[in-house]
Amino acid sequence: MRAFVVTAPGRASVRTVPVPVPGPGEVLVEVERAGVCGTDAEFFSGEMSYLHTGQAEYPMRLGHEWAGVVATLGPDVDPSWLGRHVTGDTMLGCGRCARCVDGRQHLCADRYEIGIRRGWPGALAEYLPVPVRFLHPLPSTVDAIAGALVEPGGNALRAVQAAQVRPGERLLVLGPGTIGLLCALLAAAEGVEVHVLGREEPSLAFARRLGFASSWTAETLPPVPFDGVIDASGAPGLPARAVELVEPGRRVVFIGIAGEPSPVDTRELVFKDVTAVGVLSGSAGLAGVIDRFAAGVVDPRPLVAATVGLAEVAPVLAGTRRPEWGAAPKLHVDPKR
Structure with a gap:
């Protein structure tokens, strides 16, 4: 089969590699679509x-956002998955x-991470x-x-739930990337007033086209209280800004990861009685977001700019x-291209 293989920093190619053989309790999925994200970069x-x-x-093979069809069953797998x-x-x-027993398998010290760890x-x-125990079936409407x-x-659903913002309250999302806009879409579907903060006008204009008229730069952000703040930006200076902007007694959620340490003055957390929450993975939110996509409550597809083949992944x-x-x-990415 064809696969995208990274061999060194900045070096990768499409190679022919053996088709994996599913072991006991495993399946082989024929990949229809895979997303690329900041982690892959x-x-x-x-x-x-x-x-x-x-x-x-x-060398490593990337790709942890995917959908496909179960093509082969390993030993001891229910035939209904095929x-x-x-x-x-x-x-x-x-x-x-x-x-794992406590439901925190995403924090297991011995975990594998598909395409990552x-x-x-x-x-x-x-x-x-x-x-097979990590599969989620997709309804026909997804x-x-x-x-x-x-x-x-x-990931975005967990971040929104962690912010604990109620219908009619005001949420500020820092960063109009994929995670940030998914947070915005999911929160808006719950009746939350969503504001988006970004740096570049094209991405803010896109957020407005999605329906988020309250999309701002740092210079235009209005001086209004925010009942919750989600930092989905990855900018090292924004976690501290999130703490400044959130209402006392409420929550800031950190899901963006900066390339360098992000200083936060814990005195601000104490004096404002703010709860800070970190979100590592989407594990506990997958079923809930599938339900929302299936019901049409949120349509994430406008977030996809294009679909490319494996040969275009490196650029x-x-x-x-x-x-x-x-x-x-x-x-x-469509791996068949």
């Missing part, structure tokens, strides 16, 4: 911290430790092996495009973007 550039802590190494449209969790916990191959390939947005959607990860793709933040 950091692995491609060599900046991702896992490369420097021994949790990942080259042919089903699915997506799945990225975080593959061991299932035995205290964290400990060598588990990713979805930028024609086929992907996945343990196509492959939306299905490949379930993983980032699960995309290096930052190349065609003008005709517009300002939508997400790019998808």
Whole structure:
């Protein structure tokens, strides 16, 4: 099969590799769509911290946002899975430790992460092996495009739920990227008044076209109280700004990861009685976001600017973007191209 393989910082190619053989309790998924994200770009550039802590190494196969069809069953897998449209969790916990038993498999010390951690191959390939216990069936109303947005959607749903903003209250989302806009869409669907903060006018204009008229730059942000703030930006200076902007006694949620430490004055947290929450993965939000996509409460597909083939992934990860793709933040890959 064809797969996108990163061999060193800035070096990758499409290679012919053996088709994976699913082990006991695993299936082989024929990948229909896979998303690329900032984590993939950091692995491609060599900046991702896992490369420097021994949790990942080259060569590696990227891709953790995906949807596809179950093509082959491993031993001991229920035959009813064959042919089903699915997506799945990225975080593959061991299932035995205290964290896994407690429902925190995304924090398992021995976890694999699809396309990210400990060598588990990713979805930028024609086929992907996945343990069946981490699969999520996709209803007929969720196509492959939306299905490949379930993983980032699960992250966004967890962030919105962690912010604890009620209908009619005001939420500020920092960063109009894929996660930030998914947060905005999910919160707006719950009746929350959503504001978006960004830096570049094209991305803010795109947010306005999605329906978020209250999309601002730092200079135009109105001096109104925000009942919750989600930092989905990855900018090292914005976590502290989030704490400044949130109403006393409310919550800030950190889901963006900066490339350098992000200083936050904990005295501000104490004096304002603010709760700060970090969100690592979408694991606990996957089922909920599938339900919302299936019901049409949220349509994530306008976030996809284009779908490319495997041969175009390296330029995309290096930052190349065609003008005709517009300002939508997400790019998808069809491994069959």
